[in-house]
Amino acid sequence: xxxxxxxxxxxxxxxxxxxxxxxxxxxxxxxxxxxxxxxxxxxxxxxxxxxxxxxxxxxxxxxxxxxxxxxxxxxxxxxxxxxxxxxxxxxxxxxxxxxxxxxxxxxxxxxxxxxxxxxxxxxxxxxxxxxxxxxxxxxxxxxxxxxxxxxxxxxxxxxxxxxxxxxxxxxxxxxxxxxxxxxxxxxxxxxxxxxxxxxxxxxxxxxxxxxxxxxxxxxxxxxxxxxxxxxxxxxxxxxxxxxxxxxxxxxxxxxxxxxxxxxxxxxxxxxxxxxxxxxxxxxxxxxxxxxxxxxxxxxxxxxxxxxxxxxxxxxxxxxxxxxxxxxxxxxxxxxxxxxxxxxxxxxxxxxxxxxxxxxxxxxxxxxxxxxxxxxxx
Amino acid sequence: xxxxxxxxxxxxxxxxxxxxxxxxxxxxxxxxxxxxxxxxxxxxxxxxxxxxxxxxxxxxxxxxxxxxxxxxxxxxxxxxxxxxxxxxxxxxxxxxxxxxxxxxxxxxxxxxxxxxxxxxxxxxxxxxxxxxxxxxxxxx
Numbered sequence: 001x002x003x004x005x006x007x008x009x010x011x012x013x014x015x016x017x018x019x020x021x022x023x024x025x026x027x028x029x030x031x032x033x034x035x036x037x038x039x040x041x042x043x044x045x046x047x048x049x050x051x052x053x054x055x056x057x058x059x060x061x062x063x064x065x066x067x068x069x070x071x072x073x074x075x076x077x078x079x080x081x082x083x084x085x086x087x088x089x090x091x092x093x094x095x096x097x098x099x100x101x102x103x104x105x106x107x108x109x110x111x112x113x114x115x116x117x118x119x120x121x122x123x124x125x126x127x128x129x130x131x132x133x134x135x136x137x138x139x140x141x142x143x144x145x146x147x148x149x150x151x152x153x154x155x156x157x158x159x160x161x162x163x164x165x166x167x168x169x170x171x172x173x174x175x176x177x178x179x180x181x182x183x184x185x186x187x188x189x190x191x192x193x194x195x196x197x198x199x200x201x202x203x204x205x206x207x208x209x210x211x212x213x214x215x216x217x218x219x220x221x222x223x224x225x226x227x228x229x230x231x232x233x234x235x236x237x238x239x240x241x242x243x244x245x246x247x248x249x250x251x252x253x254x255x256x257x258x259x260x261x262x263x264x265x266x267x268x269x270x271x272x273x274x275x276x277x278x279x280x281x282x283x284x285x286x287x288x289x290x291x292x293x294x295x296x297x298x299x300x301x302x303x304x305x306x307x308x309x310x311x312x313x314x315x316x317x318x319x320x321x322x323x324x325x326x327x328x329x330x331x332x333x334x335x336x337x338x339x340x341x342x343x344x345x346x347x348x349x350x351x352x353x354x355x356x357x358x359x360x361x362x363x364x365x366x367x368x369x370x371x372x373x374x375x376x377x
Numbered sequence: 378x379x380x381x382x383x384x385x386x387x388x389x390x391x392x393x394x395x396x397x398x399x400x401x402x403x404x405x406x407x408x409x410x411x412x413x414x415x416x417x418x419x420x421x422x423x424x425x426x427x428x429x430x431x432x433x434x435x436x437x438x439x440x441x442x443x444x445x446x447x448x449x450x451x452x453x454x455x456x457x458x459x460x461x462x463x464x465x466x467x468x469x470x471x472x473x474x475x476x477x478x479x480x481x482x483x484x485x486x487x488x489x490x491x492x493x494x495x496x497x498x499x500x501x502x503x504x505x506x507x508x509x510x511x512x513x514x515x516x517x
Contacts, residue, residue: 154464154491155390155393155434155464155491156392157492158393158464158491158492159390159392159393159396159492160392161396161492162392162393162396162397162491162492162493163392163395163396163399165396165400165492165494165495166395166396166399166400166403166495169400169403169495170399170403194492
């Protein structure tokens with residue numbers, strides 16, 4: 001263990017002989033050792049050197065070992081504490097554990113016993129520190145995921161794609177059919193990758209409170225229209241008949257148009273992905289006096305019964321689509337979170353080989369007289 | 378018709394800049410490039426531009442936002458049309474939590490996401506230049 005990383009151990013005991021023998025036992029083990037002859041001095045030293053492990057005698061004049069444990073737990077609960085006492089009783093051991101002690105060492109103890117218990121405490125401390133570091137890393141990653149992803153992953157791809165756009169324009173007049181096809185393939189694959197990164201990023205950062213804050217009266221024809229429009233090209237490429245039917249006047253929901261559109265894009269996109277060439281996708285809306293149901297029905301490959309319970313789980317991706325396409329495994333998980341943030345639900349029915357129907361159910365928005373719009377559930 | 382229009386791109390990614398500069402140059406615009414807000418300002422003060430294409434995430438953070446705000450505070454630059462081209466649209470919402478995805482967080486005129494299709498880029502640039510032209514005809 002390197003010097004700057006060496007484990008710091010503070011031993012607090014009122015008996016000089018105990019301090020001396022303990023330090024003698026641990027000398028040569030590579031620890032950084034400090035001692036204090038009573039609780040008050042021990043706590044002062046604790047603030048100064050921030051030890052990893054504190055060994056404390058339970059029975060001391062002045063501040064007792066229990067008090068010291070209590071203060072350590074308040075100051076830094078990640079410090080690993082060991083208690084030792086000549087009056088070893090089950091009760092005092094339990095009491096010490098209750099106050100956060102990691103282990104208990106009855107006096108007298110042999111050097112080997114002491115070395116062993118200290119080593120175990122060091123392992124414990126290392127684990128605690130690693131856990132803290134990992135947790136912090138996870139939080140940071142979550143917080144900064146959007147910017148990390150945009151810069152580290154998206155930016156280089158965007159630069160590549162941008163230059164590809166230019167190359168395609170510049171080469172178009174002279175390029176052969178084959179060359180144009182290759183450029184188109186590269187463009188599509190990079191586009192897919194950009195889309196995938198975007199989906200992952202969104203999966204991590206779906207902000208339910210933000211969705212709720214953005215809600216307004218939205219006729220379902222708006223998100224349906226936009227979603228269908230944005231997938232028209234993709235559907236046309238597979239010669240899929242993509243249609244939408246919404247009653248007039250369109251049912252109105254209390255929702256966030258952006259994320260509702262995104263959810264529909266996701267469902268229709270899946271339908272395109274899992275449809276065969278020449279397939280059919282029908283998007284429809286119907287309402288009763290309480291709810292709106294938006295259905296996306298395809299006659300594609302369908303979902304195997306054993307996969308059905310998993311389709312809305314994060315990072316679950318079904319079998320490859322009709323042309324070998326695979327999803328990110330996040331789209332439906334995000335969709336469900338979005339719809340649930342709207343007080344709605346999302347369900348699926350499917351027959352393998354025949355197709356799937358996803359149904360979003362949202363509370364109908366009612367305009368209740370003079371008080372104006374009433375937010376739904 | 379467009380050949381005399383002076384455009385400035387401020388973006389710290391030289392490869393991305395090469396991609397949009399080629400499109401703009403190809404359409405007959407005169408395009409200058411700065412790779413950070415400081416050089417961008419120096420360019421804006423040295424010469425009259427018709428349009429600024431601005432990246433958001435530069436340097437240590439959202440330096441593009443700071444640049445757009447500073448531009449709006451300078452009387453000489455206040456009317457310069459600004460087209461934001463950003464990696465992620467919601468980056469802006471991300472930096473200003475609690476606001477809508479496309480907030481009017483600063484007076485920019487248009488926002489595009491990277492990568493941007495050549496036709497879309499040219500269309501937005503044309504529209505912004507045309508709008509600026511009708512806004513202050515006496516200057517031109």
